[in-house]
Amino acid sequence: MEHKKAYIRVSQVEKRYGKKKVLSGVNMEAEKGQCVAILGLNGSGKSTLLSILAGVQKANRGTAKIGDIDILKQRKKAAEFIGYVPQENPLIPDLTVKDNLKLWYCDSPLDIKKELREGFLSMLGINEMLSIPVKKLSGGMKKRVSIGISMWANPGVLLLDEPEAALDLVAKKKIREYLRAYREQGGTVIIATHEETQLDICDKAYVMKSGTLHEIPTGIRGEQLLEEMEV
Amino acid sequence: MKRWRMLLLLEFKRYGKALPGIVTAILILVFVVGAMAVSGQYLMQTMTVEDVQDLSQESGESKISAAIAIQDKSRAVNFVKSMIKNINSVDALLNIQYVEEEEGLRLLEEQKISVLMIVREKTISGIMNGENVPIEVVFPDHSGYEAAIFKEFADAAVRMLSVTQAAIYSIYDLYDEYDVYEYKDGAIERMNVDYIKSVLGREFIYQEETVSATGEIPMSLYYLCGSLVLFSLFLPIMLLFVGKSKKDNISAMLFRSGTGHIKQVVAELIPIVSVYLLIGVLFGGVCTVGKLTGAVWMKDISLLQIWSLVVTIIPVGLLNGAYALFVCRWIRSIFGQVMFLFLTGLFQGVVTGCLIPTLLLPKALAAWGKFTLADGMKKSFLSVFSGETAVDEFCIMLLESVIFILAAAWMERKTYGNRMPERRRAK
Numbered sequence A: 001m002e003h004k005k006a007y008i009r010v011s012q013v014e015k016r017y018g019k020k021k022v023l024s025g026v027n028m029e030a031e032k033g034q035c036v037a038i039l040g041l042n043g044s045g046k047s048t049l050l051s052i053l054a055g056v057q058k059a060n061r062g063t064a065k066i067g068d069i070d071i072l073k074q075r076k077k078a079a080e081f082i083g084y085v086p087q088e089n090p091l092i093p094d095l096t097v098k099d100n101l102k103l104w105y106c107d108s109p110l111d112i113k114k115e116l117r118e119g120f121l122s123m124l125g126i127n128e129m130l131s132i133p134v135k136k137l138s139g140g141m142k143k144r145v146s147i148g149i150s151m152w153a154n155p156g157v158l159l160l161d162e163p164e165a166a167l168d169l170v171a172k173k174k175i176r177e178y179l180r181a182y183r184e185q186g187g188t189v190i191i192a193t194h195e196e197t198q199l200d201i202c203d204k205a206y207v208m209k210s211g212t213l214h215e216i217p218t219g220i221r222g223e224q225l226l227e228e229m230e231v
Numbered sequence B: 001m002k003r004w005r006m007l008l009l010l011e012f013k014r015y016g017k018a019l020p021g022i023v024t025a026i027l028i029l030v031f032v033v034g035a036m037a038v039s040g041q042y043l044m045q046t047m048t049v050e051d052v053q054d055l056s057q058e059s060g061e062s063k064i065s066a067a068i069a070i071q072d073k074s075r076a077v078n079f080v081k082s083m084i085k086n087i088n089s090v091d092a093l094l095n096i097q098y099v100e101e102e103e104g105l106r107l108l109e110e111q112k113i114s115v116l117m118i119v120r121e122k123t124i125s126g127i128m129n130g131e132n133v134p135i136e137v138v139f140p141d142h143s144g145y146e147a148a149i150f151k152e153f154a155d156a157a158v159r160m161l162s163v164t165q166a167a168i169y170s171i172y173d174l175y176d177e178y179d180v181y182e183y184k185d186g187a188i189e190r191m192n193v194d195y196i197k198s199v200l201g202r203e204f205i206y207q208e209e210t211v212s213a214t215g216e217i218p219m220s221l222y223y224l225c226g227s228l229v230l231f232s233l234f235l236p237i238m239l240l241f242v243g244k245s246k247k248d249n250i251s252a253m254l255f256r257s258g259t260g261h262i263k264q265v266v267a268e269l270i271p272i273v274s275v276y277l278l279i280g281v282l283f284g285g286v287c288t289v290g291k292l293t294g295a296v297w298m299k300d301i302s303l304l305q306i307w308s309l310v311v312t313i314i315p316v317g318l319l320n321g322a323y324a325l326f327v328c329r330w331i332r333s334i335f336g337q338v339m340f341l342f343l344t345g346l347f348q349g350v351v352t353g354c355l356i357p358t359l360l361l362p363k364a365l366a367a368w369g370k371f372t373l374a375d376g377m378k379k380s381f382l383s384v385f386s387g388e389t390a391v392d393e394f395c396i397m398l399l400e401s402v403i404f405i406l407a408a409a410w411m412e413r414k415t416y417g418n419r420m421p422e423r424r425r426a427k
Helices: A046-053 A075-079 A097-105 A112-118 A139-150 A169-184 A196-201 A222-229 B002-017 B019-046 B049-058 B075-085 B088-093 B101-109 B123-129 B145-177 B181-200 B219-244 B249-256 B261-292 B303-330 B334-351 B373-386 B391-416
Strands: A008-017 A020-030 A035-039 A061-066 A082-085 A157-161 A188-193 A204-209 A212-216 B064-070 B094-099 B115-119 B135-138
Touching: A008 A046, A020 A035, A020 A046, A020 A212, A035 A046, A035 A196, A046 A082, A046 A157, A046 A188, A075 A082, A075 B249, A082 A139, A097 A112, A097 A139, A097 B002, A139 A157, A139 A169, A157 A169, A169 A188, A169 A196, A204 A222, A212 A222, B002 B019, B002 B261, B019 B219, B064 B101, B075 B123, B088 B094, B094 B101, B101 B115, B101 B135, B135 B145, B145 B181, B219 B261, B219 B303, B219 B334, B219 B373, B249 B261, B261 B303, B261 B391, B303 B334, B303 B373, B303 B391, B334 B373, B373 B391
Parallel strands: A035 A188, A035 A204, A082 A157, A157 A188, B064 B094, B064 B115
Antiparallel strands: A008 A020, A008 A061, A204 A212, B115 B135
């Protein structure tokens, strides 16, 4: 099944935690099928921006739209178009992978059996670990299951918060393969990361500095990238 | 709603998987609470009047020192003296010494006694013939509670003498009517002695009645109710570890997909209440078997009472579960949650008399009881045996449960509706 087509436009988004201003006038755009990287140092506000786009938390000011839907005002509606994979895997450790999938896919337009057999869940390799309790999975496996459950609504946009953190090379490869396939089907990917290797799969890159986003070329690496990231 | 139903189903599944651990924890809890209840009951049953008297005697320092200066030398006075000496309640509170008036005043001045009572000549005969010679009571300049206590004694004595006087006048009238009034003087002495003997020797007048600190309810049933309250208060601590294994960020993800925080709290609460109910049904089943087989330990309790207790467990479980869920969202560390639930549970158990009946607690401590959640629980359980209705207590428990559910949902929203938990970073 083809993903819901969408593009994202963020304008002048501000966020404060008490007196601390984390985001101060963030602007960004992502076209359909694009992969956008948001780089930045720890605590720069990448995760905050993603959670605002995911509808988990509210912004103090600004607008963010996916297609015609206002993400900040119609959070639940927007959630159907946006899959969100937070840093911490949103899984219930005592239950099996199958049970975790059931929680999300019970209300899904997708046929879970089909997806496990030949769809993207199969592509993520989830069908091989259905009966394993989540607490016994490796970090990479958990991340794949988290991506799997974020896709329950067959969203057009996938937000990933540091998807490759603490993963081994095989797990990283699996996830990249999946993201490539997802984009080929028209899906838009936004990745928050502080790893430069993530830029390899991206069409567009921003750096979060002092609460605002600055677009940078995707080809820069090393010292040059470090200079861009430093405040 | 579909997702909420699935969440509920999975919550049940989680509790089902943790069942062996829960059963072990419950057995430990039953053992601990049972030991507490049995100890309390044993303590209450073995504490006799003599123990209380011993305690009073040990605290001899707290007795009021009183002196009596008696100038009346009649036979009745001597008899009253010996009777007063043998009255336990007087002996428990007063250290009485008989002195001359001058010595008594000196002791009062030196603050060695708290009160001096002067019985003038012909006082007793004055009572009989209506002269009413007053008994003088002298307090020091700065008298405290001793004066108040002694006044109570004096008032009681006055009331007793008034009755005596009325009786004597009635006898005079009788002598007069039968024209044998000249014999009255000889009769007075004997009458005084006999009458005062009857009045002061209370064992001839008063019936002995055993009173219980647990009121009308037998002690064993009182402690059964107390144990159920303690068990209900501590059970959430055992269930906490099952609930805690769910990751915090699931809440935020469920919220964004349309399952609100209240629904999430309710989905967590229903399995907890089910655990309470399951335990209640097991308890009811064991008791029913005991009753049907004529077990001795079931002789004081009927089948209706057993199953009424089981029904009462439902609102009690609801309240305790909602309270625990609120505490879990309010205090983030598992150690803090366990300590808070344990200490508040223990405090509630003590002040509501689940360990020692409130009648025996210091008033200042017992006064806290009515402000606790356990108060309604205990009254509901006790109502099963007292025959009173507990509709008010049920309504209050339901209201308190709703408040805690809303508070838990608000706390969840406040914590995770605004920020996703972040991965712990290596330093």
